[in-house]
Amino acid sequence: MARVPVLLLALFAAALAAAPAAALGGRGARVGGWGPIPDVTDAHIQELGGWAVEQHARLTSDGLRFRRVTRGEQQVVSGMNYRLFVDAADGSGKSAPYVAEVYEQYWTKTRQLTSFKPAAN
DSSP states (O other): OTHHHHHHHHHHHHHHHHSOGGGGTSSSOOBTSEEEOSOTTSHHHHHHHHHHHHHHHHHHOOOOEEEEEEEEEEEEESEEEEEEEEEEEOTTSOEEEEEEEEEEEGGGTEEEEEEEEEOOO
16 A cells, blocks of 8 residues: 555655746746746846845955846755846946855745855956
């Protein structure tokens, strides 16, 4: 009898891994792999970018201010990893590109800034 639940779980995991992103909340990525964010102008993506710059500025006191997310990638995990390419301005108003990585798990209201660094030109 224990084989039936294990088999169902294995079938579900295989179906989830092969499911199109639309079935996973419409964000455009497949389980485990990085994929482009289809619409970086999406309000949630822009809000994530602003949040990432705000968190970085709070931790470093460098005065960076968010301008916009210019492109990004996402990875479905137990939640979602985002790699966001953001434009941010320093205290004098000079813009520079940065890469912010954010982990988000919406059902637990978890959000973590895992990396923030200048983008390689």
